Amino acid sequence: MEVPQNRNDDWSQLLVRVGREQDRKAFESLFRHFAPLIKGFHYSRNTQAFSPEAADELVQEVMIRVWRKAPSFDPSRASANTWVYTIMRNCRIDMLRRNNRRQDSDSSDVDVDDIWDDTADTQPLLFLQRKRGEEAVAEGLASLPPEQSHVLEKAYMEGKSHSEISAELGLPLGTVKSRVRLALKKLQARMSK
Amino acid sequence: MIRHHPDNNMLLEYSSGSLPWAMSLAVSAHLQLCPQCRQQRESLNDIGGALLSESAPQTIDTDAFSKLMGRIDAAEQQTREEERLAGEMGEPTARPQRPVRHTDPILSDLPKVIRKLISRREPLKWKRVSNALRTSRLTTGQDRYEVAFQRICRGGQVAEHDHRGREVTVVLVGSFSDADGVYRRGDFLVREPGDVHRPIATQDQECLCLSVVEAPVKVTGLLGWLVNPFLSFRPA
Numbered sequence: 288m289e290v291p292q293n294r295n296d297d298w299s300q301l302l303v304r305v306g307r308e309q310d311r312k313a314f315e316s317l318f319r320h321f322a323p324l325i326k327g328f329h330y331s332r333n334t335q336a337f338s339p340e341a342a343d344e345l346v347q348e349v350m351i352r353v354w355r356k357a358p359s360f361d362p363s364r365a366s367a368n369t370w371v372y373t374i375m376r377n378c379r380i381d382m383l384r385r386n387n388r389r390q391d392s393d394s395s396d397v398d399v400d401d402i403w404d405d406t407a408d409t410q411p412l413l414f415l416q417r418k419r420g421e422e423a424v425a426e427g428l429a430s431l432p433p434e435q436s437h438v439l440e441k442a443y444m445e446g447k448s449h450s451e452i453s454a455e456l457g458l459p460l461g462t463v464k465s466r467v468r469l470a471l472k473k474l475q476a477r478m479s480k
Numbered sequence: 481m482i483r484h485h486p487d488n489n490m491l492l493e494y495s496s497g498s499l500p501w502a503m504s505l506a507v508s509a510h511l512q513l514c515p516q517c518r519q520q521r522e523s524l525n526d527i528g529g530a531l532l533s534e535s536a537p538q539t540i541d542t543d544a545f546s547k548l549m550g551r552i553d554a555a556e557q558q559t560r561e562e563e564r565l566a567g568e569m570g571e572p573t574a575r576p577q578r579p580v581r582h583t584d585p586i587l588s589d590l591p592k593v594i595r596k597l598i599s600r601r602e603p604l605k606w607k608r609v610s611n612a613l614r615t616s617r618l619t620t621g622q623d624r625y626e627v628a629f630q631r632i633c634r635g636g637q638v639a640e641h642d643h644r645g646r647e648v649t650v651v652l653v654g655s656f657s658d659a660d661g662v663y664r665r666g667d668f669l670v671r672e673p674g675d676v677h678r679p680i681a682t683q684d685q686e687c688l689c690l691s692v693v694e695a696p697v698k699v700t701g702l703l704g705w706l707v708n709p710f711l712s713f714r715p716a
Contacts, residue, residue: 311549315545318544318545318548319545322540322544322545323537323538323539323540324532324533324535324537325532325535326537326538326539326540327535327536327537327538328531328532328535330535330536330538342538343540343541343544346540346544347544347547347548347551350548351548351551351552351555354552365522365525365529366526366529368529368530368532368533369522369525369526369528369529370529371529371532372525372528372529372531372532373525373528375532376495376496376497376528377497379497380497384501396596396597396599396600397505397593397596397597397620397621401508401592401593401596402501402504402505402508402593403494403497403504403508404508404512404592404593405521405525420522420523420526421526421529421530424523424526424527424529424530425530425533425534428527428530428531428534439527439531440531442492442493442496442498443496443527443528443531444531444535446496446497446498447498448493448498448499449489449493451498464489467488467489467492468488468489471488471492471523471524474523474527475523478523
């Protein structure tokens with residue numbers, strides 16, 4: 288089996304193989320690539336969002352879901368990175384919810400995948416379009432001023448709301464919001480090029 | 481056409497997973513009705529994907545993969561076992577979901593996430609607030625926000641009211657208007673405490689909205705109005 292380079296479309300091919308044939312070799316390659324990244328994502332520089340044990344547990348949970356959900360992975364709708372990201376985010380919401388939940392308040396039928404449902408009928412894109420959008424986002428992130436990429440990282444990697452970021456950095460809420468908006472504007476300008 | 485959307489800040493909090501559960505439910509209902517915001521969501525998810533791919537890798541235990549496969553195999557084994565047992569008992573292997581029979585026509589065409597929310601709660605209990613307005617509280621497994629259906633009859637006028645906390649409204653069926661404009665199916669409105677408005681449903685049909693309101697801040701003591709920022713907040 289050829290070992291994929293660090294290229295997004297190769298990871299997508301492997302995911303398709305896991306989905307269609309439950310290919311364990313393909314899954315192992317995905318694990319070797321994504322597990323350290325999933326752990327790294329939650330291992331932020333100053334504050335540790337998850338303890339190492341919790342991060343290891345999260346890695347296991349996320350990869351179990353990747354295995355189970357692989358049949359629904361559609362490379363024309365999302366890249367492997369984005370798809371794994373959404374599974375990881377939902378998994379994290381689930382884990383935090385399980386810890387905080389009061390025993391008796393869980394009487395709802397709605398679960399994380401119902402509310403964060405990324406399968407909803409979005410227009411499939413041409414693979415190239417999708418890939419270009421992704422690359423634009425990645426390049427755009429690298430070119431943002433540090434104070435803007437910093438708030439994005441706090442939001443995504445530490446899972447913090449705007450008000451939590453504002454409290455932590457000692458910035459007015461309005462400043463955090465405008466940094467986020469400016470960052471998105473720049474990313475979007477790149478994507479529409 | 482949908483004209484009122486959650487702003488990019490709220491969509492980003494949704495996409496990064498920090499937006500509270502009940503607010504995310506409202507955003508989700510909007511997304512299922514709004515192709516434009518679905519597209520925005522994809523870009524926001526792509527940011528997450530890009531940050532994931534550029535994370536500094538952390539070491540994983542050498543036996544983590546075999547441990548993982550062990551768990552997957554055990555779980556699949558158990559599923560097969562359960563299916564076999566169920567088969568021997570003469571039960572259908574996959575229990576079909578109880579069909580949702582909403583006899584109430586206003587509930588017949590709702591976004592998927594809202595259908596799921598009420599799927600086992602039929603018939604809903606409606607509380608009459610006024611001649612024009614009925615409301616039904618919904619259980620969402622959290623207690624920071626009150627989640628409810630608001631149902632305004634054809635041409636019905638809701639009394640002028642204030643909001644105790646931030647309120648999000650998603651129009652699910654029909655339309656209503658207030659001094660600021662007309663809101664149709666899919667429209668997503670955020671009202672801050674202190675915003676006073678008087679919604680009126682349009683004449684042609686009943687209007688159904690999902691509302692999510694921050695639970696009232698508990699006021700204690702005589703000086704409650706001083707310690708309760710929402711009650712004393714009145715923008716000029």
